[in-house]
Every structure is written in structure tokens, then in C-alpha cells.
Amino acid sequence: MKKQQSTSALSNAAGTPPQDNVSATSSQRIRQLRKKTPEAQQLAEQIIAGNKTALSRGITFIESQQAKHQYIAAQLIEYCLPKANKSIRIGITGVPGVGKSTFIEAFGNLLITQDKKVAVLAVDPTSSVTKGSILGDKTRMETLVKEQDAFIRPSASGETLGGVARKTRESIILCEAAGFDHILIETVGVGQSETAVHSMTDFFLLLKLAGAGDELQGIKRGIIEMADAIIINKADGDNQKKAAQAKSEFQRALHLYPTKNTGWTPQVALCSALENTGIDNVYELILSYLDLTKENGYFEQKRRDQNKFWLLQTIEEHLKRNFYQHPDIKKELPLQLQLIEEGKTTPFVAATFLLKLKDN
Amino acid sequence: MKKQQSTSALSNAAGTPPQDNVSATSSQRIRQLRKKTPEAQQLAEQIIAGNKTALSRGITFIESQQAKHQYIAAQLIEYCLPKANKSIRIGITGVPGVGKSTFIEAFGNLLITQDKKVAVLAVDPTSSVTKGSILGDKTRMETLVKEQDAFIRPSASGETLGGVARKTRESIILCEAAGFDHILIETVGVGQSETAVHSMTDFFLLLKLAGAGDELQGIKRGIIEMADAIIINKADGDNQKKAAQAKSEFQRALHLYPTKNTGWTPQVALCSALENTGIDNVYELILSYLDLTKENGYFEQKRRDQNKFWLLQTIEEHLKRNFYQHPDIKKELPLQLQLIEEGKTTPFVAATFLLKLKDN
Structure with missing residues (x-):
């Protein structure tokens, strides 16, 4: 922190080249390193x-x-x-039981009949606790998993949200390079992972059930604000009337939120993933969204903003990993936490001690 | 990151002393440094x-x-x-217009009549935008500000939430050392600052108005879950009937949330800060909470957990500040963000470049 070194990677770049060249030089430098x-x-x-x-x-x-x-x-x-960047990235969230796997199976199969290639990833920082609640059981997508043009990857587990999110984002790049043009990213609608998924996708889809209140569905209000579409699943059999009613309720509710700067009004639609009805309608919704936002420039702008966000996230994740993985810190941090638990030190004294330890 | 240094602060402590001694040695070392x-x-x-x-x-x-x-x-x-740690720390939130200043004035004056010393701080990371919406205008607490036993400090502005929160938490320590035994920490109920305030207080109080829905009050659902008490302010004049009705509604709503591990059931109460009614009742509520949680050990456990949280926060805030304040990074980060905006680099290349820059 207090070290002032006379040489830095920048010192070679004396005379500050124009910005285009800075980029080239940066990449070159990294390649050399x-x-x-x-x-x-x-x-x-x-x-x-x-x-x-x-x-x-x-x-x-x-x-x-x-x-x-x-x-x-x-x-x-x-x-x-x-080779990356040439896909549509779709975030899919909803609480356990809403039928995410069945929906992804139906939606993925639809895409494949249209000659698309579909990769399914998951952001699930809680999977270490719930032992892989989402995508953990691949057999839940039994037909999709057998398709040549589908790739399904269970989520990494036992990680912080920051770590899982970074890995998912990097996995997207590999999937895109492998030619997958539709990336579906699943998460559970109960925590902060939605924000992470929202920040790496083009379109954010919230799955709901009819007749269950927000409390019962465990969906945080903020997630509704992120949704580009709310899809009411299981709109089949005896459920159809309730589902139609829920649709108008959500449409009314969405009017309470301010207009998005996409120019897009979030849509509410019905489907039954089980009976494979309404799935094509969801895809058409997404296509209209893409038409609109690619024309008004929002699509590209959002990706650029996401990239800036991910620059900062990548840096901060690295700084933390770098610190917490240091052998001295790995050894000393648990002791300091224990001392805090016993009331024998304070966060400030402990932080100062640990930061000095790493500095030396 | 990859540097392996042969000496570290730890290397002097070969032979690993028992944990009690580690604490003493740590503090001694820091004092020497x-x-x-x-x-x-x-x-x-x-x-x-x-x-x-x-x-x-x-x-x-x-x-x-x-x-x-x-x-x-x-x-x-x-x-x-x-000298610190010997106070009751009370978080107070609510959207602008709910009457936080008037409430704090009335509540603070009540505490002072009971021979308490009251410090009022604020966490308001948005104040750089809103130009100091909370506590900015000290005259809004005209009687409290004149009291010898009251200390009112407007919030630091132009900062990240992490920065503001750290400073507030450190300011609490100074206030406690100065003998203030009741620390009121105000924030605006619209963002993530509630989580920060919740993580530094013993009791969290949410101010509400009667007759305004959650949407209209701009309160995020997560904030209700944090509240140890919901106080419906402006329960006066024509408002009284509506306020009583709101009280039962909130009581019903609170039943939907799981029981807290405090053993405390969040309470709903009415007051009129303007007419100075119901304020003593709020204080009694807080005292019952303290009785309960000091007896069942939750009070101390929560503070220890908060201390662990703040150890990690302090470290991470330091790591980020240390990185972003580095002269090379201050110079190069805006250029890299610009290159991302122009689509000429990617977050990964840019992050690698910046991280190497600081490493060298």
C-alpha cells in the first residue's frame, strides 16, 4: 500500500499514446506477461x-x-x-417449485427445433447449503440433455456469490465461443443472485405461479422490478382461470413501476411448461424485445454498462481472493474471528493487524 | 499476489502462542508499528x-x-x-416526509429528560445527489440541538455506501467514548443503506405513515423484515383512525415473516412526533427488547456477529481504497472504462491490465 515503486507497467508508456493505442498496448503487454x-x-x-x-x-x-x-x-x-459476445443471454428466475427445469426443458427444445444452440448455466451460491437445488439433477431435463445442440452445466457450489457470478460470466464466454447462441442462466428467486444474473443477461424472465402471494412465493419485490417479462407457469387444467386472473393482477402491478429506459414495457404471459403451451409466445416476446432494443441502441448500451460493472467486479473479486488466499491470512483470520467472538479484540484492531500482515 | 516474501509480521511469532497471547501480541505489534x-x-x-x-x-x-x-x-x-461499546444503538429509517427529524427531536428530548446522553448520526450515501436530505438541516431539530447532552452530526457525503458506513461506525466509537449512551443512526428507507445501519445497531426502527402503500412509501420489502418495531407516525387529528387501521394491517403482515432468532416479535406502535404522543411508548418497547435480548444472550451475540462482519468490511473497504486510490489506477481506470464504452476492450483484459499495473 505504501510502497512506491519507481517502475510500473505504465512507465513504459511515457508520452501517453492516444486511447486506441492504449488498448492495443495493454493487450500486447498482457500477452507478453x-x-x-x-x-x-x-x-x-x-x-x-x-x-x-x-x-x-x-x-x-x-x-x-x-x-x-x-x-x-x-x-x-x-x-x-x-469468438464470444454473439448470443442472446436470458436470465430465468423463480422460487423452487415454480417449474424452472420443466420450463427450460420446453423452452430449450423449442429453440433447438429452430436450429439454435442452447447452453444452460446456473448461478446458485446457496447450492452448498441446499446441496444443489438447481440444475443439480440433470435428469430433470431428460430430453434436452440428450440433444447435440444443448449443453447443460450444473452450478459451481461452495462459493461466495461474487465467485459464482464471476465463474458463470466467464463460462458464458466459453459457451459463446463454442457456438451456443442462446445462453439460459437459471437462478433461484430468493436472494441477491438475481442481481448478479440480471447484470450478465440481456433479458430477465421471472417465473411465477397463479394464486400464490408474493410472501408465499418468497419473491423479493426488487426482482419484479428487474423482470422484462413475468411468465405465469402451470397455466393448465383447473389452474387456467386463476392464471388468467393472476396475469391481469401482475399487469396492473407492473404499471406501478416506472418505465424502464429500455423503452420496453415488461410483459406478462401464461404458459404451461408441462403441457408445452405458451412457450412459443415467450420466445416471440423475447424476439420483440431484441428487435426494439437493438434498434434503439439499448441492447448494446446495456452490454457495455454490464462490462463496466464486470470490470470493477472482477478487480474487487481478485483483490479479495488475493487477500483471503494469502497463507498468513488463511492462518490468522480464523484466530482473529475467534478473538472477536470471545470479545478479546475489536474489528478495527484485528483489521489493522491482518492488513499489516499481508503488507509485510 | 504472486510475491512470496520471506519475512512477515507473523514470522516473529514462531512457536504459535496460545490465542490469548496472540491477541496481546497483535495489539502490541500494532502499537509498535x-x-x-x-x-x-x-x-x-x-x-x-x-x-x-x-x-x-x-x-x-x-x-x-x-x-x-x-x-x-x-x-x-x-x-x-x-471506553466505547457501552451504549444502545438505535437505527431509524423511513422515507423522506415520514417525519424522521421530528421523531428524533421528540425521542431525543425524551431521553434527555431521563438523564441520558444522545448522539445522532446519519448514514446517507445519496446525500451527494440529494444535497444532504437527512440531518443536513440541523435547524429541523431546533430544541435538541441546543441541549448540552445531545450531539447531532450531519452525514458525510460524496462517498460510497461502504465508505459512509465505515465512517459512521467509527464515529459511533468516538460518541460512545464521549459518554453518549444512546446513539441514534438515521437513514433514508430507499436503498441498501438500511442493511448497513441494521448491521451496526442493536434495535432497528422503521417509521411509516398511515394510508400509504408500500409502493407509495418507496419502502423495500426487505426493510420490513429488518425492523424490530414499526412506528406509524403522524397518528394525530384526522389521521388517527387510518393510523389504527394501518397498525392492525402491519401486525397482520408481520405474522407472515418467520420468527426472528432474537426471540422478539416485532411490534407495531402509533405516535405523533409533532404532538409528542406515543414517544414514551416507543422507548418502553426498546427497553423491553433490551431486557429480553440481554437476558437470552442475543444482544451480545449480535454485537459479536456485527464485529465479525465489520472486520471483513473494514478489510475489503481498505483493499478497494488502496487499489482505486493508487495514482496509476486513478489515471488508467477512466481510460479503460472509456475503452469498454467504445467496445475496444473487454472487462477481463482491462481488469488483468489494471491488476498487473498495481502489482508492479
């Missing part, structure tokens, strides 16, 4: 060729905590980045 | 003697961005810590 390994290059080529086994292995590198693996992951991302 | 300045010692003594002008100056040091001032602030906290 990071030696390529043949393993990473080969794997990246397989991923870009659309090999799903290679894609799986690549994501495993991204999810690994080992420094050696993270080094390979960083190279993979660099190789894949020029 | 940080030379005391006579200015800080003198100011700390004045604060501990109850001098409000000194307290104000101390908080100004805490709020300052200058390294020299932060150095003094750190010493003040160290001096004051042994």
Missing part, C-alpha cells in the same frame, strides 16, 4: 470447434480454485473472447 | 472527557480523505475503543 501453454491453446481450439467435452473441461478450469488451473482458465478466456 | 502523535492523544483525552467540540473534530478526522488525517483518526479510535 502471460506465456501461453500448449494445453490451453489446444483446449481453446476444441472449444471453438464446438466440442462439448472440451467446453466442460474448460468450465472446470474456470471453476477450479487451483492457481495452475486458473492460469489455464485465463488463457482460455483470452482465446475465446474474440 | 503506529507511532502515537501528541495531537491525537490530546484530542482523544478531550473526547473521553465529553468535550463535544473535540468530538466534532475527531469525526472530521474520521471523515477526511487525507492520509495524515486518517492516521490521526486511527489513533483516536484506538484510544477511544476501551
Whole structure:
């Protein structure tokens, strides 16, 4: 922190080149700093060729905590980045029981009949507690999982939200490079993971059931504000009347929220994932959204804003990991927490001690 | 990150002493590392003697961005810590217009008639935008501000929430050392600042109005879950009937939330800060809460948990400040953000570049 070094990566760039060149120089510098390994290059080529086994292995590198693996992951991302960015990223949330897996299965199969390639990822920081509540059981998407043009990846577990979100975002890049043009990102509608998923997707879809209040559905109010569409699932059999009623209620409720700067009015629609009805309508909704926002420039602007957000997130996640993974900190932090528990030190004294420890 | 240094503060402590000694050694080490300045010692003594002008100056040091001032602030906290912790910390939130200032004035005056000393602080990260919407205008508490046993401090502005929260938490310590036994911390019920205030207070009070829906009051659902009491203000004149009705509605609504692990059932009460009615009842509520949670051990446990949370917060806030305040980063970050805006770099390339810059 207090170290002032006379040389820095910047000091080579004396005379401040114009911004375009700064970018080139930055990338060049990073490439020089990071030696390529043949393993990473080969794997990246397989991923870009659309090999799903290679894609799986690549994501495993991204999810690994080992420094050696993270080094390979960083190279993979660099190789894949020029091929990425060419997909539609759709966030899907809803509490357990709302039928997310069935919906994704039906929606994914629809996309595949339209010659699309579908990757399904999950952000589920709680899965370490709930032992993989979402996507954990692949068999719940039994037909989709067998499709050549589908790729389903259960969520990484035992992680902080920041860690899971970063890994999912990096996995998106690999999926896109592998040619998947529709990325579905599932999460459970009960925590802050929605904000993370919202910040990495183009379209955010909230699944609901008819006849259950917000409290019962455990959905936080903020999540409704994020939704580009609310889909009422299980609108079948005896449920149809209730579902239609719920639809008008949500439409009324959405009017209470301010207009989004997308120019898009969030839509409410009915479907039955089980009976495969209304799914095509959901896709049409998404296509209208894309038409609108690609024309008015919001689509690109949102991705740029997300990129800025992710720049800061990536930095902060790195700073924290760098600190907490330091051997001295790993050894001393639990002791300091214990001392706080016993009332023998204070957060300020302990923080100062730990920060000095890492500085030295 | 990759630097492995052969010496660290820990390496002197070979032979790992028992935990009690670790604490002593840690503090000793920190004291050795940080030379005391006579200015800080003198100011700390004045604060501990109850001098409000000194307290104000101390908080100004805490709020300052200058390294020299932060150095003094750190010493003040160290001096004051042994005298702190002996207060009741009450968080107060509610949207603008709900009458927070009038309530704090009435409540503060009640405390003073009971020979208590009251400090009022604010967490308001938005004040840079709204130009100091809360506590900005001290004259709104015209009688309280004149009391010898009251100390009112407007919020620091132009800061991130993390920064404001840290400063408020440190200011609490100074106020407690100065003998203030009731710390009221005000915030506006519209953002994440409630979570910060909740995490530094013993009792969390939500002010509401009768007859306005959640949407109209702009209160996020999560805030209701945090409340230990909901106080319906302006229960006077023509409003009384509506207020009583709102009270039963909130009581019913609170039943939908799971029981808190405090063993405390959140209460709903009516008051009119303007007419000074029901204020004593609010204080009695708080006293019952304290009786209950001090007896069942929750009060102390919550403070210990808060301390652990604040250890991590303090560390992370420091890591970020340390990074973003680095001259090279201050110069290069805006350029990288601009390159992202222009689509000429990606968050990963930019993050890697910036992180390397700081490492070198």
C-alpha cells in the first residue's frame, strides 16, 4: 500500500499514446506477461470447434480454485473472447417449485427445433447449503440433455456469490465461443443472485405461479422490478382461470413501476411448461424485445454498462481472493474471528493487524 | 499476489502462542508499528472527557480523505475503543416526509429528560445527489440541538455506501467514548443503506405513515423484515383512525415473516412526533427488547456477529481504497472504462491490465 515503486507497467508508456493505442498496448503487454501453454491453446481450439467435452473441461478450469488451473482458465478466456459476445443471454428466475427445469426443458427444445444452440448455466451460491437445488439433477431435463445442440452445466457450489457470478460470466464466454447462441442462466428467486444474473443477461424472465402471494412465493419485490417479462407457469387444467386472473393482477402491478429506459414495457404471459403451451409466445416476446432494443441502441448500451460493472467486479473479486488466499491470512483470520467472538479484540484492531500482515 | 516474501509480521511469532497471547501480541505489534502523535492523544483525552467540540473534530478526522488525517483518526479510535461499546444503538429509517427529524427531536428530548446522553448520526450515501436530505438541516431539530447532552452530526457525503458506513461506525466509537449512551443512526428507507445501519445497531426502527402503500412509501420489502418495531407516525387529528387501521394491517403482515432468532416479535406502535404522543411508548418497547435480548444472550451475540462482519468490511473497504486510490489506477481506470464504452476492450483484459499495473 505504501510502497512506491519507481517502475510500473505504465512507465513504459511515457508520452501517453492516444486511447486506441492504449488498448492495443495493454493487450500486447498482457500477452507478453502471460506465456501461453500448449494445453490451453489446444483446449481453446476444441472449444471453438464446438466440442462439448472440451467446453466442460474448460468450465472446470474456470471453476477450479487451483492457481495452475486458473492460469489455464485465463488463457482460455483470452482465446475465446474474440469468438464470444454473439448470443442472446436470458436470465430465468423463480422460487423452487415454480417449474424452472420443466420450463427450460420446453423452452430449450423449442429453440433447438429452430436450429439454435442452447447452453444452460446456473448461478446458485446457496447450492452448498441446499446441496444443489438447481440444475443439480440433470435428469430433470431428460430430453434436452440428450440433444447435440444443448449443453447443460450444473452450478459451481461452495462459493461466495461474487465467485459464482464471476465463474458463470466467464463460462458464458466459453459457451459463446463454442457456438451456443442462446445462453439460459437459471437462478433461484430468493436472494441477491438475481442481481448478479440480471447484470450478465440481456433479458430477465421471472417465473411465477397463479394464486400464490408474493410472501408465499418468497419473491423479493426488487426482482419484479428487474423482470422484462413475468411468465405465469402451470397455466393448465383447473389452474387456467386463476392464471388468467393472476396475469391481469401482475399487469396492473407492473404499471406501478416506472418505465424502464429500455423503452420496453415488461410483459406478462401464461404458459404451461408441462403441457408445452405458451412457450412459443415467450420466445416471440423475447424476439420483440431484441428487435426494439437493438434498434434503439439499448441492447448494446446495456452490454457495455454490464462490462463496466464486470470490470470493477472482477478487480474487487481478485483483490479479495488475493487477500483471503494469502497463507498468513488463511492462518490468522480464523484466530482473529475467534478473538472477536470471545470479545478479546475489536474489528478495527484485528483489521489493522491482518492488513499489516499481508503488507509485510 | 504472486510475491512470496520471506519475512512477515507473523514470522516473529514462531512457536504459535496460545490465542490469548496472540491477541496481546497483535495489539502490541500494532502499537509498535503506529507511532502515537501528541495531537491525537490530546484530542482523544478531550473526547473521553465529553468535550463535544473535540468530538466534532475527531469525526472530521474520521471523515477526511487525507492520509495524515486518517492516521490521526486511527489513533483516536484506538484510544477511544476501551471506553466505547457501552451504549444502545438505535437505527431509524423511513422515507423522506415520514417525519424522521421530528421523531428524533421528540425521542431525543425524551431521553434527555431521563438523564441520558444522545448522539445522532446519519448514514446517507445519496446525500451527494440529494444535497444532504437527512440531518443536513440541523435547524429541523431546533430544541435538541441546543441541549448540552445531545450531539447531532450531519452525514458525510460524496462517498460510497461502504465508505459512509465505515465512517459512521467509527464515529459511533468516538460518541460512545464521549459518554453518549444512546446513539441514534438515521437513514433514508430507499436503498441498501438500511442493511448497513441494521448491521451496526442493536434495535432497528422503521417509521411509516398511515394510508400509504408500500409502493407509495418507496419502502423495500426487505426493510420490513429488518425492523424490530414499526412506528406509524403522524397518528394525530384526522389521521388517527387510518393510523389504527394501518397498525392492525402491519401486525397482520408481520405474522407472515418467520420468527426472528432474537426471540422478539416485532411490534407495531402509533405516535405523533409533532404532538409528542406515543414517544414514551416507543422507548418502553426498546427497553423491553433490551431486557429480553440481554437476558437470552442475543444482544451480545449480535454485537459479536456485527464485529465479525465489520472486520471483513473494514478489510475489503481498505483493499478497494488502496487499489482505486493508487495514482496509476486513478489515471488508467477512466481510460479503460472509456475503452469498454467504445467496445475496444473487454472487462477481463482491462481488469488483468489494471491488476498487473498495481502489482508492479
